[in-house]
Amino acid sequence: MAALAILCDGVTVVEGRVAGHDAGATLVRRLQRLFPGAALVGPRAQRADGFDVVPLELIDPRETVVITMDVVNAPAVWRTLAAGGAEPRIMNFVWWNTSQFTHPVQRASLALSCALFPTFANSLRTATEVREIVFALTVPQLAERARIDWANLGIRLDHVQPREEPAVPVVLYPAIRLSERKDPQLFLDVVERVHKRTPIQVEMRLQESHLISERAIRLSRKDWAWVGPLTATREDYYYRLARTTAFLATARDESYGLEYVEAMVAGAIGVFPDRPWARAILPEGYPYLYADASEAEELLVRAVTEPAACRTELDLLVGGDFVGWLRSRHDDTEFEDRFAAAVARWFPEG
Structure with a gap:
């Protein structure tokens, strides 16, 4: 060659x-x-x-x-x-x-x-x-x-770490930018309403240029949210994913969705917009797809209050092992x- x-x-x-x-x-x-x-x-x-x-x-x-x-x-x-x-x-x-x-x-x-x-x-x-x-x-x-x-694209499966459930459910913003295509305002609106119903800790790791945005600064002032820079290494990144309960995807479009696959393989429950890009990486009949903000709120509340039941439901959906299903298709x-x-x-x- x-x-x-x-x-x-x-x-x-x-x-x-x-x-x-x-x-x-x-x-x-x-x-x-x-x-x-x-x-x-x-x-x-x-x-x-x-x-x-x-x-x-x-x-x-x-x-x-x-x-x-x-x-x-x-x-x-x-x-x-x-x-x-x-x-x-x-x-x-x-x-x-x-x-x-x-x-x-x-x-x-x-x-x-x-x-x-x-x-x-x-x-x-x-x-x-x-x-x-x-x-x-x-x-x-x-x-x-x-x-x-x-x-x-797939993910490097050898990076995945054993799960460790957090004392307070952690909800991840699954992107590193607050660009309009990601619809960050929808994320912020939904997690705000979810927090009023049940304890959660929101984590948002952003590129430096987005850390100083008005949205990021406003969220960082809340005692139930952490907004900070990207993790220093891939090991740190997967360490945090192994302690993430759920994430709320709000992007209008994606070419693939690498961040979402990484989080789900680490055991996080993904709540997605009902869009073609999301269906392309998920099994048929995936139950956590929403059509509007109200549905997103209800699904996210269930994901953070009943994570074990949600994971069992996903396992049954694919015949026994949802993470294994993901691994076989995104290696x-x-x-x-x-x-x-x-x-x-x-x-x-x-």
Whole structure:
């Protein structure tokens, strides 16, 4: 297989390692584990811990496949790499929700990129959306040749820790941003009403830029809520999940839903909006789907007052072991196998 380089705008290297705990940085580290020694595209050349940071202009396209997570910019990446006369080898990795691109220029650029370059998506739902955008916004000659594959991102099951029930039920805000797509106001309204009915402790771990928002500051003043930064390590993250009773998902749309799967595998009871993205990661007949805020309140009250009964109900739903059902469908090993196979299939030479 050819040498690999990963391009993800905004990812930085600190003390020789990819820094940060957001989804982009986490996925870059994951790809580096899958492809040891893969370079990271960055603004200046440097040697890091086990990999090189290389400016795009210095990458040799004859020897390197560039996996770009900045999909809309892939044509510009191609132009830079093609300047020397060689044919660039570029692969798109769509790891986010396509609905974030609302401007016609953005959506057309996404369509063109995914029609021109082989594209791997983080879920069947995302792959389907990508294919629909390509066929809607590019000419048939390009759309019919599009190469699109996918696998559920999955989670690293070896991180999961034994459960330890908290003295006061813990309700998690299952996101790291307070963006409108996540509908944080709905979360805040529901947990406020639930707290009036039964004791709960709300936990919200946010990216630094969102910690100083008005909503975060207002919630942090309540004695039944904790608002703070992201956990320092994945071990700390799973330690907290193992002590989480339930979470309330309020996002209008998701490409996959990694945070929710991680929390449910750790034993937290998920209360979800009745939307296609949620049904895509849950078994048929999942009982904790709500249509409005009132239903969300009732379901969350049950989750925090009768968690053992809720877990038993979920076990019966799938024939005995709900966590086992999740593990079998969201193991990151399948994602890594299919991603590596796609790279080898699309770029067999080298």
